[in-house]
Amino acid sequence: MTEIPRVVVTGIGVVSPVGLDVDSTWESLLAGRSGIDTISLYDASEHQVRIAGEVKGFDPKQYMDHKTARRSGRFAQLGVAASLQALCTGGLEVTDENRDDIGVVIASSGGAFEMGNQELIIETQGSSRVDPLLITKRGGYMAAARVGRVLGVRGPNTTINSACASGTDALGQALNLIRTGSAEVLLAGAAEAIVSPVGISAMAVLGALTKKGNDDPPRASRPFDVNRSGFVLAEGAGMLLLETERHAQERGATILAEFAGAGWSFDSTSDTAPDASGQSLAMLRALTSAKMAPEEISYINAHGTSTPLNDKAETAAIKLALGEDVARRVPISSIKSMIGHSGAGAGGVEAVVSLLSIRDNILPPTINYETPDPDCDLDYVPNAARAHQVDAVLSNSFGLGGQNAALILRRYRE
Numbered sequence: 112m113t114e115i116p117r118v119v120v121t122g123i124g125v126v127s128p129v130g131l132d133v134d135s136t137w138e139s140l141l142a143g144r145s146g147i148d149t150i151s152l153y154d155a156s157e158h159q160v161r162i163a164g165e166v167k168g169f170d171p172k173q174y175m176d177h178k179t180a181r182r183s184g185r186f187a188q189l190g191v192a193a194s195l196q197a198l199c200t201g202g203l204e205v206t207d208e209n210r211d212d213i214g215v216v217i218a219s220s221g222g223a224f225e226m227g228n229q230e231l232i233i234e235t236q237g238s239s240r241v242d243p244l245l246i247t248k249r250g251g252y253m254a255a256a257r258v259g260r261v262l263g264v265r266g267p268n269t270t271i272n273s274a275c276a277s278g279t280d281a282l283g284q285a286l287n288l289i290r291t292g293s294a295e296v297l298l299a300g301a302a303e304a305i306v307s308p309v310g311i312s313a314m315a316v317l318g319a320l321t322k323k324g325n326d327d328p329p330r331a332s333r334p335f336d337v338n339r340s341g342f343v344l345a346e347g348a349g350m351l352l353l354e355t356e357r358h359a360q361e362r363g364a365t366i367l368a369e370f371a372g373a374g375w376s377f378d379s380t381s382d383t384a385p386d387a388s389g390q391s392l393a394m395l396r397a398l399t400s401a402k403m404a405p406e407e408i409s410y411i412n413a414h415g416t417s418t419p420l421n422d423k424a425e426t427a428a429i430k431l432a433l434g435e436d437v438a439r440r441v442p443i444s445s446i447k448s449m450i451g452h453s454g455a456g457a458g459g460v461e462a463v464v465s466l467l468s469i470r471d472n473i474l475p476p477t478i479n480y481e482t483p484d485p486d487c488d489l490d491y492v493p494n495a496a497r498a499h500q501v502d503a504v505l506s507n508s509f510g511l512g513g514q515n516a517a518l519i520l521r522r523y524r525e
Contacts, residue, residue, distance in 0.1 A: 118289045119523060121364040122201020122352030124193035124300075125463045128164035128345055128450045132196060136460075137467050140475040141496040145329035145449045147343050152306055160315040162328040163306040164345025164451025175261055184222045184248050186456075187257040189348035190302030193459070194258045197298060201352035202364060205262050214266025214294045215255045216285040217350075218277030218301035218455045221270075222249025224310035254302045266294050271455075274510030275414070276375075277301060278349065278458020279518050283373030285353055286518075295358045300350035301459030311344055317383070319418060319511070320344060332452075333479035334415035334445035335422045335487040342416040345451030349459030351466070368466050371503070371519040372401025378513030385421050385509055390428035393515035394505060398432075401519040403503065405433040408441055408519075410474055410499065412465045412506040413491075415445020416452050423486045425507065430489075442499060444492040448478045458508040458516065465504040465520050474499050 123133055128146025130136030139146070147164050155161040171180040171188035174195050180188060194215070198205070205213060226249055232240050247253060252270040259268045267288060271281040278301030285299035314320045321341035324331020332343045351370075359366055374396025378389035398405060414425055430438040446464055453460065468474055473496055480493035503521035510516075 117356040118370040119366045122197040124196025125349045127347040143478045147328045185304035190254040193348035193350040197350040197352040211265045213264040213296045216299040217255040218271040218281035219254040221251025224307045273514040276508040276510035276514040276516040277455035279508035279516035301456040302348035303453045303456030304346040332417045334417045337482045337484035339417045343451035345453040347453045349463040366523045369523045371521045373518045376515045385424040387424045387427035391431035393517040394432035397517040405437045409501045411443040413445045414507045426487045444477045
């Protein structure tokens with residue numbers, strides 16, 4: 112019987128509303144600094160929602176040439192940046208000898224909300240006037256494809272979209288690709304840039320976004336607080352360099368953590384309302400995948416969107432999955448309080464943060480937590496970072512539509 116390889120993380124990269132790299136993002140999160148602000152990417156002054164978590168000061172030409180950057184959607188640009196950072200921190204150089212063995216798995220919605228008024232162009236100017244780069248620039252598959260082409264790697268190249276669960280889903284799929292022998296090295300994570308007039312407006316009309324934070328953006332996202340009123344849409348990318356333990360050891364890489372397990376589930380109840388029992392299944396399956404007991408979890412990086420229904424359901428789901436006693440002992444926090452919710456990108460950024468909490472034995476806070484909610488009665492690491500021994504992190508991502516994914520990273524031990 113073939114032994115299932117251990118999968119390890121050797122590199123990380125992130126671009127977020129609070130930092131353009133790992134160090135600046137981590138420093139901001141530990142300081143409780145919010146990256147939510149008035150929208151600057153377009154004129155939202157007359158819109159009902161005028162705030163978002165934007166990546167500020169990002170220059171794609173730091174990571175690719177001008178022509179490639181111009182032909183890439185913002186989501187793909189962010190994905191390339193985070194991927195190159197992950198390769199750099201992992202000390203892995205792409206060469207003619209290894210390029211066929213390196214793959215890419217990225218979660219993204221692509222440019223789904225930025226296709227433009229192409230039908231109007233057809234009607235008024237003719238079909239030949241449609242943007243010739245529409246598909247290759249905006250197609251969701253282009254985050255993984257652009258990373259693959261910029262790097263020149265020829266391993267598996269896959270795009271995942273399962274709504275807000277996508278980033279964690281993509282990492283779990285990458286874990287299984289390596290476990291089953293389909294790849295030895297994968298860049299995996301998520302990249303999203305859906306802060307757009309259509310994206311924000313659609314989510315606002317659906318009732319998912321808070322409309323109370325326009326005049327005080329940093330305090331708009333308040334997961335688990337009784338006065339939460341919806342999430343703040345954001346953008347960003349987070350990527351992990353994943354390898355088999357053997358491959359990492361053979362090249363002398365520094366192993367940052369072990370990717371211990373992942374689990375999935377589907378609520379099968381509602382297009383919008385979450386279901387605690389469905390969410391708990393993803394956590395339980397992640398524990399099974401990692402061959403771990405609930406009491407071995409040191410910290411939970413929560414989905415924690417700041418919507419009334421999600422935070423209540425996630426609290427209940429944690430209790431179902433871990434048991435009441437463990438749930439009350441394990442600290443939980445949501446970095447969406449500081450960076451907002453980047454949709455498909457969230458799980459990638461949160462996986463990077465989960466790994467950093469293991470590296471440094473410190474937990475990022477849930478800021479804006481002021482008034483406890485009786486339905487959310489666990490330890491949410493309110494308002495200030497906390498020193499804590501972190502040996503294993505459970506990270507949750509739950510999709511609008513019922514898709515659920517959870518992963519477990521743990522301290523690496525030979």
